[in-house]
Amino acid sequence: MCGGMGEMKILHRLPIILSILIILLAAAVRFHELGTQSLWNDEGNSYVQATRTVSQIVDNAARDIHPPGYYLLLAGWVRMMGTSEFALRSLSVLASIITVAFTFGIGRRLFNTAVGALAATIMAFNTFSIYYAQEARMYALLAMWSAAAFWLLIGWIRSDGESRRWGVALAVVNAAGLYTQYAFPFVMLAQGVIVFLWLINKKTWRVIWSYFALHVLTLVLYIPWVTTAWHQITTWPNTGESIPLGQAAAQILAYLTFGVTVGSGTSIAVLFFMTFGLIQQRRVYPWWQMMLAPALGFIPVIVFLSLGLFREANLKFLLPAQIGVALWIAQGIWSLWCVQPREPRARFIPKLAAFVGAFSLLIAFITNLSPLYTQYQRDDYRAIVQFINTDPRPDDAIILNAPGQQEVFYYYYDGDAAVYPIPRGYGGDDAATLAEVQHIIENHQRIYAVFWGTNERDPNNIVESTLDHEAYEVNTQWFGDVRLVRYVTPVQFDSWVESGVQFGETITLARYALNATNVRPGDVLQIQLQWSTSAPINQPYKVFVQMIPPQGPPPAVQRDSEPAAGLRPTTTWQVGETIIDNHALILPSDLPPSHYALIIGLYNPNDPLERLIVQSQDFLFITDILVEEGE
Template structure:
């Protein structure tokens, strides 16, 4: 009776502890859920979720994601609304349920203690938290993966008929395939585990259950394929034709990054984490006592190992590595957490032989030492995972691109006659979520790009119709690899200002003035090789809010190996700085390191006349400085700058 009560108490305590961990998982995922702006991909989710189920499928057929997540999000949006918070909540719930599945799987494979440890590691890993706070399909991908592995374990470890577990696995795998094209990595891991289980039973001649399990496993995979069959031709076509996005980097660098993300999350570099104890736990996670090395035990030991390694190996073999693609490995992070948890569990069991001198330590002493090691390792791991939360929430390096602020900035500066160019055009969805103004919007280049002449002509048409253009640059290397949109704007207009919002850049361009009456073609020498051949100003009298436009013509008499930045400055009568704008030549598209000897380089610059400048005379100067050492300016005679003209600021309306 006491044994029964003790067992019930242990089960009750484990359930309470698991509930606390799951609540913690929800808390860290819901914290600041709606604080950040939606970014580009989330904007696509928002628009897709607003379409009919048929329209979702039609649009997904032109994308690189199947429609399953979008269908589910459309139903969710109809029930909860379309704020950033509610759109992301579906992923938050999926991420929380993933933690619950991790506990269940760890408990099934090893013990409740191992399940709790694995669930805690998944709870605090910033890799999982980040994507549980994003209105995309990756948290759902991880959920189907965790649930699928739990059902796979039930399928092979339970005695007797496993038809219902096979049916459940078929449905979960089909859901995974409809969610993301990376789910086959998980199915490959499942297949490897199935082959290990079936092969071992075959060679050990334990064939009583072998034929039935093999038939059931084959049948459940056939059902999965049948459920995905309507989309299979589209999936194969999209995967085959979508441009490759992998980066060629050394294997050790790729593996180090993947290891950091899978163990501590996307903030692993910010927390200066050491990995010695992680390797220590992974090593202990591979140990199996010889007396207990029967099939279920070593198969349980291998499940998280195979789950972690097969997706990573497939990912690298297919040349998919780049940081933006690491989300495809989100499910492998659960395998690593289970592997670490098994290492803790092995230590806690205290069955490992420890020797002092030639004497084997007593069992109780061994257990005390090993359990102390397990406790310290788990505490250290938990504290390091917890340390990653603050940078995740507050460090700008982990913030999403701020389209909310971009739209607000444009709305605040917009004037009649302005226009907006979105480069690339697939920013349109998220931009439309925030922008409520009436400026015309031009997504360029059209479609997937590729026709540079048509893109250039389209940009020139926009410039001819409008006096100013707000250009939002993101992802141009994929849709506009020749940077036709930016180079056309930079060459034929004037960049007034630019602001970075994460990886997105907002640039305000002003169209050229009708004439540039103030000019000077007296050569000015900068340093040993660079000469300013001439310059031309649109005027020398401005009002607040006007834009000073200057055309520069440069040359060099020798190749340059230093990138120089042009700085335009207005100086007060007393010589102090009043206004300044710095930019590399050509808006960064005509770098000095690309200049050819004796070839003229046309370079447009501008300076916005701020409202706080008083109505007095200012001196316009120009200088060149080393991009890597702003204090190092090129000499101009005895000075380090050249004076160009006197500028007058007059009251508005004068």
Template sequence: MLSGQSESLPTMQMTTPSLTRTNRYLTWAALVALLLIAATIRFTNISAQSLWYDEGTTVGRAMRDIPTLIETMQANIHVPGYFILVGIWEDVMGNSEFALRSFSAFFSLISIALTYALGRRLFGRIAAIAAVGFVTFNTLSIYYAQEARMYSMLAAVAVLSMYVFLRLVDEPSQPATASAAPWWKRGTFRWGLALALINSVGMYTHYFFPLIMLVQGIMAVLWLGTLAIRQWRARDSQRPVLVALATYTIANLVTLALFLPWAPIALRQITGHGNPSLAEPETMEHFLRQFQGVITFGTTFEVSMGGMGIAIYLLLIFGLLMVRGVGKRDGRDSWRLLLPIVWVVATLIFFVVLKLNTRYLRFLTPTQIAVALWMGRGIAVLWHIRPREQRPPFRYIPRFAGVFTAFAILVTMVNGLDPLYNDPGYQRDDYRGLVQQIEDNLRPGDGIIVSAPGLLEIIDYYYEGDAPIYPLPTSDDTVGDIERILAQHERIFAVYYGTRERDPADTVEGTLNAQAYEISDQWIDDMRLVRYVAPVEFDHFTESGEQFGEHITLERYALSSETVHAGDALQLQLEWSTDAPLDTRYKVFIQLLNPDGTLATQRDSEPGGGDQLTTLWQPGDTVIDRHALAVPDDLPSGEGYTLILGLYDANPPNDRLPVGEGDYLVLWEISIQE
């Protein structure tokens, strides 16, 4: 018996380290595999989509030298840190779509590696690997890894800051082996200094970062309170508490001191930015659904999540349990459990209090990692939980449940990749295609107007034509600026984007509608491309008096010319009146018919390019309504073309108003010259 026992002891001593090494190797292999998968996912199709408006501002700022950039940033709502770094990156890598976006992709990969480091420090290897998997396939993380903006960098800096904060928290509990070492060589000082510097980088990355520091502040209060109580109960000195408090306080003061040069600018930017919620109001139910879907599955959750939301909630519930094997069993596992929870809850409160709508869900790249850590802890709990029945296979049921749940969630996330890459609903605005369309239709003497100065940067990135581009509004005399532009150019291409923010008075479009003739109006994603022709002097007006329906009368009209070339535009001015208020919105249709009566081309628009809605007409007033009809480039020359006019209900079934004995009015016979 004794010899048997003595022989078994060496076997146990040799097996345990071997298993530990095997587990360590498997963990590192899983981490490397996930990082390779993450890199593949993030670099796949990274330059397939066009840069969009926000990325255009990145391009414009990155091309400036640092003093000019800092001066420019003072008039914006962003801090300069990201733009300085991406400018340096651009100097080395170039300014192609791939080069600009790869900067974000690398930061995304760094955030994934740091997720493992933070997760292992909080909850152990299994939770950390699970969290890495959840971040790897989350389409919110992937989407912003493929965008030349600061959100991937924000996530990486936030996770690094939390990791350093955790190391600082853990430092007072370390053995005092270096108590005789100089203060600048002690771990508390090193981690405190690192926290101060990293948080400074975060403050210069995005204005959302102070929320990360707030979460750290809440957790620091809980940490110091717990430490003080523990020291008091043990009747030990409170010196560790005071040292920790002083270190954390000084670290934050250093961060604030480093941010102080920008603080007055930040205050002016934030207070002058107004209400960030410029989109249509959202219900709380809609916002909460979007919030939880994005931070758990990603931006494509609505097409990929299915019924897997219940699995997420179950994981989060299991993640609240205290189980042997999850954590360090040093008396602070409950505190560590609270960190991702406080992180998520603080973010939700931040959004609700500031009334940030779903437009700002891009700020959630750090919070998505917090949720992944919480979910990862749920997997670790299932792995380590010990059922009452220890006989195989019953003892393995919780582990099987954890592995199956993680696999099912990851498969669901993978299903979200295809819509992320290919579904038009998740594509960025196609400025590349917009500019190509403008260039394909430009003629000598044309001009381009963009509805905000920021549009100039993204259009300039793709534009290779010769026509001048005018960003408006840029002065207090926008009307005069447009008049001067119309005097120089026969045709104008106008690009409208975000006019509610950039031109709230609608001065640009209103002036163009009043002083030029709209040829076409086309939506390209969230942008509008409108073509205008500069007005001509009409030789004479034709008196009409034709009545459309019961109340509307066409008083008179004028045409620029009865003879045009293919590719030209017919300009038409209509003067309407009504003898009673109208409760229906009508559209004007103008059609050019071929000699055989078939349709050659047409244009439909509400009066005044949408500025003179029929429901706004007042009895006795004359409404000036300008239109331009583009003649197709390939229209055969000849006589016998007919120009007709009519009105129809803008709402289905789009019934036409009667005029005379029909439902349209013949205006002129048109000749097309070669």
């Protein structure tokens, strides 16, 4: 406690106004652009789960790494709000706003209104919190239950462990947290540490038994899911990455203090406030009260790292820890404000330092907010479907390489093309996958392949390597972390041109063939190049295929790729080996009718102007292509 009676009276008048203002700010930054982004893969799964019956949700969750609590809540939510991107994500927004409110309440109960307001403001503008508030997944709900649990824990401790109301509510909320995310035990462990610190001087079995009874009640409520949870947790593959501890700690600290938009590390001011708060407040408050924020901020991180869970995508499990860090920083700012130097003329200095430090943090939060809405867009399945729908053909096929994409893909796609989710199931049957891809190539003229999570479902790259070898890649486009590759299936070449032309000192174009020289806009021009080398090649080269209009460059149509769609870089070529290199050019629907020169060449991808010389030029003329009037 600090400050005179005048300050305390003002502070007592502020709680309602401050809480409303902070909650409105938190809502504004979370609802902003909420429906703009496409749903991404995991959100598609949430959508499908929410449209199922209760029994179907529970059954599917039993085979997943997420318990059913969030899906059940979302199912009720969408029946009221609808299934738009905005509606699906708004449940997470609401949970995140409630988390901000609970953070305010925790800070006020622990210390005072000022600490609560500071902590809630940090929570409101932290982009880590906002990022997952704008996602139709369970992580914002995980943070909400965590904040609610600690708010209730403080109430139970304040009652000296005697209030059944606080105790039962805490047990129910803990059970809700366990039904929401398997990382919630990290939060319960932090609760246990705080209770232990509180009980050090109690020396009473009654309170210990009371706390034990709360956990028994939580377990009773969770019994229907205990066996399933244990099986899923112990059998699901660990997705953590091996990374130096210092690097992991720096990134975690950045997320917990400022958010996802700052890279790694944090500011000196934050570290100072966190340290200063502990030093100052140990003289004023009991251990459990002083250590609550550090325990919530630190213990989940220790458990997370100890279990080898670190990777950037898993940091969402630490959203509850961000609540503790926000309280911890606020605790330090208020401690500095309360410093009373002996010299009266110097008493403004701590307050000025606290104000300047807090204001600089606020500026940093606001500065880091803007990139969140533009540079941290998720995978854009909406744009993928729009691209596929620009020119639908009856014989199109769509391959979803990782069947888990079906849910989000069908959220947007209602076309007539055949959709193949392969490899089937969890993958592993390479022979069956190969046979299915070959069947697709034989029965369709155009193929759209949507690649995501290939290392997990198709570790031997059967789908893409088969398409690259036996079909013709037209182009590749990234939509976030999802790659859309367009292929055309091969045609029989009527004739071959024996070339024997040498590129540079070692590479020879043995022969080539085209499917046509008279084409129309919208057609696909296929060309197969067969290469060889007279010596090993240390430099990777890209192949370019271009159609040059009568007036000269730039090319009207072009394709650039390492040989065999990147599967056979020139550095892998062996002497005496023939490299099959397929290329396809899809002609724009508005391509003007005319004669075009088809040329090819090779260049250094690190320096595109460095081309291999062929017949005293840096390209080889193949033939004239006549583009006729479209039908």
